[in-house]
Amino acid sequence: MQFENKVIIVDSLTKKFGDFIAVDRISFDVGQGEIFGFLGANGAGKTTAMKILCGLSKPTSGKAIVAGYSIDKDVELIKTKIGYMSQKFSLYDDLTISENLNFYGGIYGLSSKQIKNKMNQLLNQLELENEKNNLVKSLPLGWKQKLSFSISIFHDPKIVFLDEPTGGVDPITRREFWELIYAAATRGTTVFVTTHYMDEAEYCDRVCIMVDGKIEALNTPGQLRQIFKASSMDQVFYTLARNAKRSELT
Amino acid sequence: MRQFGIFILKETLHIWRDKRTLFILIGMPIAQILIFGFALTNEVKNSNIAILNPAKDKASRQIIDRIEASKYFDVYQELNKPEDIDLAFKSGKIKMVIVFQSKFESELEKNHRGDIQLIADGSDPNTATTLVNYASAIIRDYQTELIQLNKLPYSIRTELRMLYNPQLKGAFNFVPGVMSMILLLVCTLMTSISIVREKELGTMEILLASPVQPFMIIGAKAVPYFLLSLVNIATILLLSVYVLEIPIRGSLLLLVLSSMLFIITALILGLFISTITDSQMTAMFIAMVGMFLPTVMLSGFMFPIENMPLPLRIMSNVVPAKWYFIIVKSIMIKGLGISAIIKELGILFGMMIIFLGLAIRNFKIRLA
Amino acid sequence: MSSLRFLLQKEFNQIRRNPAILRMMFIMPVIQLIVLPFAANYEVKEIKLAIVDQDHSSYTRECTQKIISGKYFNLSSYNQSYGPAIIEVEQDKADLILTFPPNFEKDLIRESEASVFLAVNGINGVKASLGAAYLQMILRDYNQDIRSRLMQFPRFNPEPLVEISYRFFYNQHLLYPVFMVPGILTLLLTMIGMFLASLNIVREKEIGTIEQINVTPIKKYHFILGKLIPFWLMSQVVLTIGLVVSRVVYGIHVGNHLELIYLFSAIYMLAVLGLGLLISTYSNTQQQAVLVSFFLMMVFILLSGLYTSIDSMPFWAKVITWFNPVAYFVAVMRMVVIKGSGFWDIASHLAIIFAFALFLISWAILNYRKRT
Numbered sequence: 001m002q003f004e005n006k007v008i009i010v011d012s013l014t015k016k017f018g019d020f021i022a023v024d025r026i027s028f029d030v031g032q033g034e035i036f037g038f039l040g041a042n043g044a045g046k047t048t049a050m051k052i053l054c055g056l057s058k059p060t061s062g063k064a065i066v067a068g069y070s071i072d073k074d075v076e077l078i079k080t081k082i083g084y085m086s087q088k089f090s091l092y093d094d095l096t097i098s099e100n101l102n103f104y105g106g107i108y109g110l111s112s113k114q115i116k117n118k119m120n121q122l123l124n125q126l127e128l129e130n131e132k133n134n135l136v137k138s139l140p141l142g143w144k145q146k147l148s149f150s151i152s153i154f155h156d157p158k159i160v161f162l163d164e165p166t167g168g169v170d171p172i173t174r175r176e177f178w179e180l181i182y183a184a185a186t187r188g189t190t191v192f193v194t195t196h197y198m199d200e201a202e203y204c205d206r207v208c209i210m211v212d213g214k215i216e217a218l219n220t221p222g223q224l225r226q227i228f229k230a231s232s233m234d235q236v237f238y239t240l241a242r243n244a245k246r247s248e249l250t
Numbered sequence: 251m252r253q254f255g256i257f258i259l260k261e262t263l264h265i266w267r268d269k270r271t272l273f274i275l276i277g278m279p280i281a282q283i284l285i286f287g288f289a290l291t292n293e294v295k296n297s298n299i300a301i302l303n304p305a306k307d308k309a310s311r312q313i314i315d316r317i318e319a320s321k322y323f324d325v326y327q328e329l330n331k332p333e334d335i336d337l338a339f340k341s342g343k344i345k346m347v348i349v350f351q352s353k354f355e356s357e358l359e360k361n362h363r364g365d366i367q368l369i370a371d372g373s374d375p376n377t378a379t380t381l382v383n384y385a386s387a388i389i390r391d392y393q394t395e396l397i398q399l400n401k402l403p404y405s406i407r408t409e410l411r412m413l414y415n416p417q418l419k420g421a422f423n424f425v426p427g428v429m430s431m432i433l434l435l436v437c438t439l440m441t442s443i444s445i446v447r448e449k450e451l452g453t454m455e456i457l458l459a460s461p462v463q464p465f466m467i468i469g470a471k472a473v474p475y476f477l478l479s480l481v482n483i484a485t486i487l488l489l490s491v492y493v494l495e496i497p498i499r500g501s502l503l504l505l506v507l508s509s510m511l512f513i514i515t516a517l518i519l520g521l522f523i524s525t526i527t528d529s530q531m532t533a534m535f536i537a538m539v540g541m542f543l544p545t546v547m548l549s550g551f552m553f554p555i556e557n558m559p560l561p562l563r564i565m566s567n568v569v570p571a572k573w574y575f576i577i578v579k580s581i582m583i584k585g586l587g588i589s590a591i592i593k594e595l596g597i598l599f600g601m602m603i604i605f606l607g608l609a610i611r612n613f614k615i616r617l618a
Numbered sequence: 619m620s621s622l623r624f625l626l627q628k629e630f631n632q633i634r635r636n637p638a639i640l641r642m643m644f645i646m647p648v649i650q651l652i653v654l655p656f657a658a659n660y661e662v663k664e665i666k667l668a669i670v671d672q673d674h675s676s677y678t679r680e681c682t683q684k685i686i687s688g689k690y691f692n693l694s695s696y697n698q699s700y701g702p703a704i705i706e707v708e709q710d711k712a713d714l715i716l717t718f719p720p721n722f723e724k725d726l727i728r729e730s731e732a733s734v735f736l737a738v739n740g741i742n743g744v745k746a747s748l749g750a751a752y753l754q755m756i757l758r759d760y761n762q763d764i765r766s767r768l769m770q771f772p773r774f775n776p777e778p779l780v781e782i783s784y785r786f787f788y789n790q791h792l793l794y795p796v797f798m799v800p801g802i803l804t805l806l807l808t809m810i811g812m813f814l815a816s817l818n819i820v821r822e823k824e825i826g827t828i829e830q831i832n833v834t835p836i837k838k839y840h841f842i843l844g845k846l847i848p849f850w851l852m853s854q855v856v857l858t859i860g861l862v863v864s865r866v867v868y869g870i871h872v873g874n875h876l877e878l879i880y881l882f883s884a885i886y887m888l889a890v891l892g893l894g895l896l897i898s899t900y901s902n903t904q905q906q907a908v909l910v911s912f913f914l915m916m917v918f919i920l921l922s923g924l925y926t927s928i929d930s931m932p933f934w935a936k937v938i939t940w941f942n943p944v945a946y947f948v949a950v951m952r953m954v955v956i957k958g959s960g961f962w963d964i965a966s967h968l969a970i971i972f973a974f975a976l977f978l979i980s981w982a983i984l985n986y987r988k989r990t
Contacts (some may be wrong), residue, residue, distance in 0.1 A: 031807030052832050058989050075989060076835055084833040088826035094635040095628065107834050135635070270902070274909045282913070286920055289935030293743055297931045339787055340959040342949060345929075358780070366779050372789030373956035375797055377927050380744070382784045383751055393780045402766050404726060406761045407733045408754055413707065415740035420926075423742050423904075432916075439912065443905050531817055534908045535642050537926060539809050542915070543650055543802070547657045552925050555661040566651070576710070583741055586708055 003031025003205070007159055007190050008053065011156040015048050022048045024213035025062065030192060030206075032158070035185050037204030039233075041241060043224040045213040046194040047087070047163055053192070054084050054161050064169035067158045080108070083152035087167070091148055093137040097128060100136060101153060108155035122150050142173035146180060153184050160184065162193040166200065178203050201233040209240055216240045257470030261444075265474050269397030274467050275440070279432050279482045280489060286428045287494040296382045298326035299346045305354035309364070313392055322384045324581025332405050339371050346370040346381045414583050421494045426578035429486055430571040433509070434516045434545060437479055439537040441520030444471045446533045449524075453500035464613065474515040477598065479513040480506075490582075499585030508581065508595060511572040515602040517568070522605045544569050621836050625844030633848060643814075647806040647856055651799065651863050658798035658926055666694040667750045668703040668712035675723035681760050685716070690752045707739050713740045714749050719839055725762070729853035788957050795868045801924040803860040807883070808890050808944055811853050815894025816907040818845055819986075824904060832988040839983045846891050846979070854880070855888045873958045882950050882964065885971050889943050892978030899985045918944040 008030040015023040021031060023045045030036045038046045051057040053066050055075040065083035091100050105115035115177070123129045124145055136144065143156045145165060153160050162181075166174045178200070185191050185205075201207045203219050208226075209217040217224055217240060221233055230236045265272060299317070303310050318325050326344050329335060335347050349367040351357060358364035368385050370378035445468065448454040457467050483506065490496040498505065498610045520537075528535050547553055548562065549571035555563055566572050573587040573594040580594075588595075624667035633640065669686065671678050673829040686693045694712040697703055717735040725732035736753065740746045743804060789796045822828040832843060861879070862871040872879060894911065901907035921928075921935060939945045946967045953959035 054723075056829060056832055056990055076837075079833060079835040082833070084830065086826060086829045086833075088829075090825070090830040092628070092632065092827060093825075095631050099628070099631050103624050104629045104834075107621050107836055109620070183738040268903070268906070271906050271909060273907070273912065278909070278913045282916060285917060285935065285938070289921060289931045289944055290926050291743065291930050293747075293930050294927050298928070298929070336787070340953065340957050341963050342957075342959060365683055365783065368782065370784065370786050371957070372786030373797055373952045374927070375786075375789060375794055376744070378786055380748070383748065386782050386784075387751070389780055389782055404765045405731050405762070406726070406757055406764075407731060408736055408757060409733055410736045410738065410750055410754075412738050412740035412746060415743070415746075418740050418743040418746060420743055421659045422740070424711040435908075435912070439908070440905075443908070447905070479781050481982075503815065529638070530904050531636075531821070532638050532642070533819065534904070535646075535813065538813050538908065538912060538915070539642065539806070540644050540811065542919075543654060544806060546919070546925075547654050548671075553657050553659055554742070554758065562653065562657045566657075579741060580708070590708060 003034040005032040006030065007032045007067055008036075009065040010053070010072070011063045011145050013049065013052060013064055014055065014060045015045075015052060016060045021213050023052070023059075024211075026137045026210070026215050027214065028208055028218055030159075030190060033185055034205045035181060035187050035191045035193065035200050035203065038210065039198065039201055039207055039237065040194075040196065040210035042196060044210040048209070050161050050192065050194055051161055054082060055079055071191050081158045083101065083155065083157035085152040085160070085162045085165055090145065091136045091151065094135060096133050096135055097123070097139075097147065098132045100147075101154065104151050105154055106138050110155060118154060122154070126150060129175065142169045142176075145169060145173070146177060149177065149180055153189060157189065159190040159192060162191065164195055165193065166197065174200075174211040198234040198237050199230065207233070209237060211240055254466045254470060259474045261470050262474045264444075265478070273428060274438075275436065275478055276481060276485070279429075280435075280485050282432060283425060283486050284493065285423040287425050287490070287496075290424045290428075293418070293420060294323055294377050294384070296324055297322060297346065297381055298344045299323050299348060299381070300327045300329050300331065300335075300344045301325060302329045302335065302347055302349045304352040305350045305353075307353075307355035309355035309358055313350075313366070313389060314348075314458070316388050316392055317385065320384070320388055322381070335369060344371070345374065345377055348385065361542060373387065383536060389476065405415060406494050421496055422583055423551055425486075425490050425494060426575055426582060427549065428491045429483075429578060430512070430549060430574040431545050432553075434481065434519075434571045434574070435537060435541060436482075437475060437513055437516035438520040438541065439534065440475050441472055441517045442523040442533040442537060443530055444475075444532050445521065445524035446527060449612050450530055472514075472521065475517060476510075476513055479516075480510070483509050483513075486515055496582065498582050500581035500587065504588055505578070505581045508574070508577045508591065508598075510600050511595065511602070512570065512577075515570050515598050515605065518602050518605045518609065522609040522612070525609050533577075545569055546584055548572065549575050551575055567597075570598060570601055619888075622840045622844055625836070625840060626847060626896060629844055629848045630958040634851075637711045639814075641858050643810055643852065644856065644859065647803075647810065648859060648863055650806060651802055651860055652867050655795040655798040655868065658802075659794045663690055664712065665691050665695050665745070665752070666706075666712045667691040667753070668695045668706050668715045669693065670700050670703050670715060670717040673718045673722035674698075677723045677726065677764070678718040681718075681757070684760050685753070688756060690749075690756075707737070710739075712739075713745060713828060714753065716753065716786040726862065727768075731830050788960070795872055796956055798924075799864050799868050799870055799951070799953045801922075801948050803857070803864065804944060804947045804951055805854060805922070805924070807846060807853055807887065807921055808947070810856065811849060811887055811890040811899075812894040812909070812911050812915060815845070816897040816901070816911040818849075819898035820904050820907045823902065832845060838986050842895060842979065842983045842986060845895060846888070850884075850887050853891070854884065857883050862949050872955050873906055875954050875958065875960065878954050878964065879951070879959060882947065882954075882968060882971070885975055886943060886947050886966065888975035889971055889978055892975055892982055893927060893943075896978055896982040896985065899982055906924070916943050921945065922948045924948045943974055984989050 001074070006029045010027045010029065011027050013023060014021070014025050026049060038050065040046045048057065052059045052071065053064060053173065055071065055078050059071070066078045068187060069077045071078065102115060103117045105118065123132055149162065166177055181191055204221065206218065206220050207224060208215055219227070224233065224236050225231065228236045228239050230239065300316055303314065314325065317323050327338065329347065330340060338347065339346050347368060347369045351365040354364045366389060368382050370382050372378050412418060460463060487498065491498060523533055523536055548566040548569050550566065555566050558566070577591045577594050578592050660769045669682055671682065681698070685691055694706055695703065700717060703712065707715060715737040719733065719735065722732050734757065736750060738746045738750050861872060896911050897907055901910065921939050921942055923939065928939050928945065950964045950967050953963055
């Protein structure tokens with residue numbers, strides 16, 4: 001499936017922490033409506049790369065255009081067009097579901113009427129209508145995650161960045177989560193997701209595998225399996241990672 | 251035992267890795283002792299005063315010169331009429347006004363009586379009384395000279411000796427006081443935060459689920475802070491002796507051992523606080539807002555305890571810093587031995603046991 | 619602007635949900651404000667005096683009688699030797715020792731001069747010097763009595779005498795609470811403000827919600843203001859409660875200038891909260907933030923002029939007080955509450971505190987990075 005209209009264009013992006021090169025001259029693009037997976041072991045640099053694209057971290061060098069704006073000059077404008085779900089699912093535990101929604105909706109400039117309508121829609125979808133005045137603290141983990149994701153797209157951003165969104169939940173919830181992601185992508189939202197669960201790679205339109213800060217592979221899951229003669233993405237990754245280790249040893 | 255050691259190592263690494271906090275924990279007492287040792291004094295010096303002198307004669311000017319020459323006073327302005335006094339005080343620039351009666355000198359010579367009125371700003375009673383006393387003393391000295399009799403018959407001479415602190419240096423009082431305050435507050439704060447933090451982060455559960463005795467987990471948290479406090483005591487004592495010139499007249503060993511007892515009591519108090527709250531913020535609030543002022547005001551170095559009304563005197567007995575303050579003064583400045591501080595040591599020990607007991611009880615309740 | 623509104627809503631919701639902190643924020647200051655000012659008392663009275671009388675003459679007994687019948691001294695012991703007396707000083711049972719040497723009477727009558735010895739516990743300088751001063755005053759009086767008796771002076775005194783009288787403005791009877799209460803209120807406000815502000819941003823950093831904020835288009839200054847305003851409002855509430863307590867418990871009126879207090883405290887709290895937020899932007903953990911706040915609080919409080927006088931400090935310490943906002947507030951509180959000073963009297967203080975507030979808040983905004 002071809003995705004026209006590049007919403008993310010990255011060119012030689014680098015991030016160094018002193019001598020440590022976390023992200024090493026990576027380049028790629030993402031098209032609108034694509035579900036773009038960013039895979040890699042922990043410490044491969046995927047979270048760092050994502051944070052640069054979200055405007056949370058400043059790159060050492062390189063360029064990127066996100067949602068039509070350059071990260072050099074217009075970072076704050078980028079933020080009006082994107083959504084983000086962090087690893088720690090940062091909802092406010094001590095606020096109710098509706099208070100969280102009101103807050104984030106308002107921050108992104110939705111009118112009270114819009115917030116009200118969207119909130120009802122969202123709560124309906126997640127079957128949380130009765131919980132709307134409950135503290136987020138009281139939700140079980142799986143619900144918190146789904147809620148976090150829904151909030152990250154509450155304001156209909158062009159691109160949503162998800163940082164390891166499915167950590168620690170059961171497979172059924174994970175599946176439900178990905179259904180939410182599909183729904184968003186179908187509506188035209190670009191989804192940029194990092195994960196270290198290799199099986200989730202299959203859900204993506206294209207997958208980029210990072211090893212030691214570099215992009216070692218970038219293609220659809222199907223192609224990758226073919227190229228690496230692997231039966232699963234797990235194997236693909238293992239092959240790549242093994243190569244990396246070898247280069248460390250020599 | 252080995253497990254305990256492992257925990258202590260973990261805790262020490264936590265502290266060691268947080269260089270900023272470490273820096274503050276060691277540097278803060280140093281900075282504070284230096285600042286307060288040199289800056290705090292109960293003496294009153296260089297106070298701005300005003301003169302209202304309608305007489306403008308030799309005698310009154312002589313007295314004014316004496317006043318000006320003294321280190322206690324700076325003559326800030328001369329007023330012209332009594333109505334100006336109120337304004338001068340309100341502006342906050344002067345603390346006392348010396349008023350001479352008109353024709354001061356001639357009254358003094360003819361009727362043998364000259365009046366001077368000292369009007370002090372009562373909004374600061376301590377300074378006010380002290381200034382009045384100083385000024386009175388200067389004026390009386392003048393009067394003695396005026397009489398031009400070097401010796402009146404039948405004189406009683408007073409020979410005055412200041413014990414322990416001949417130069418009346420403020421540091422002799424404030425350094426032990428600030429020492430006890432810092433040690434108490436910091437130790438309590440740090441242990442309580444350290445424990446509550448693990449609770450908040452959720453890692454406490456993991457530790458509790460391990461075969462390690464809870465007592466060891468908690469104890470291991472206290473140990474590095476204990477050592478850190480010893481470092482602090484060492485730096486404070488070094489500064490006191492070499493920079494502030496406060497002697498250690500008694501046994502150094504006794505001082506260190508007593509300090510250790512005090513530190514342990516403070517750490518256990520921190521432990522107790524950690525058992526009554528699950529939030530770092532609450533723990534900090536208790537230590538900062540709850541304990542700070544009472545410790546400053548009731549431990550005895552700022553205000554004399556014996557002047558306080560009975561309920562407050564009783565309350566001050568609960569402040570551990572009060573007892574440690576007495577111990578430090580007794581050993582460092584008075585040079586006394588253990589027999590003099592047995593009571594205070596006993597009280598600190600008792601407090602430690604009580605806090606420990608309460609903490610253990612709370613801990614058991616939560617686990618049940 | 620509307621994002622500010624939502625930020626404020628969120629902050630207030632969060633505050634509401636934390637009843638423990640709310641309770642502590644209002645109750646602790648009230649309790650301390652009611653109880654602690656009674657502790658603040660420098661008055662030198664009931665000084666414990668040990669008398670060592672090695673003479674046992676009518677003169678020494680008379681002198682003793684005169685001293686202890688006054689209001690300043692309590693007799694802790696009356697001994698014949700110095701040893702027991704000094705032990706009393708060691709045990710803090712006596713503050714001063716007055717010793718009449720043997721042959722006191724003889725020397726006085728025959729040699730026309732006798733000495734007494736005063737040993738004073740000098741650890742607390744004020745107590746020591748005032749105690750010694752009072753005792754010497756009484757001795758001088760007694761000396762005058764003897765002199766007039768022995769010399770059969772006519773009542774007419776040919777020597778010129780300077781008659782000193784004294785009066786205190788504003789606090790006629792030198793009630794210490796009048797002095798302490800406004801000051802303590804200031805300290806409590808400062809502690810609460812700085813504490814809450816310094817922890818707030820760090821807390822979000824530690825939990826992780828700050829990332830979520832950084833990724834939104836919220837402007838930095840909105841964010842900082844959103845943190846500032848709720849605490850600022852609460853501090854005004856605490857101030858009001860404090861003033862009510864002062865009135866009810868201590869009868870301290872604020873006269874006609876209540877609005878000056880609110881004006882000054884409004885700007886003052888901006889400075890204090892700004893400082894707290896600034897600390898928060900530099901700290902990575904709540905621990906760090908609270909320690910730095912604690913350190914600054916201690917320096918501010920002890921060098922505020924509330925407990926000890928700023929005039930007596932060495933120059934470098936005075937320089938520190940120029941940068942100490944608490945010192946300004948203590949001074950203004952005293953001027954306005956006790957002396958009834960007016961706007962122009964505190965104008966310079968206001969201007970300085972305003973400059974502090976501007977500087978600190980700007981620095982906090984500049985230092986806060988949405989992108990690291």
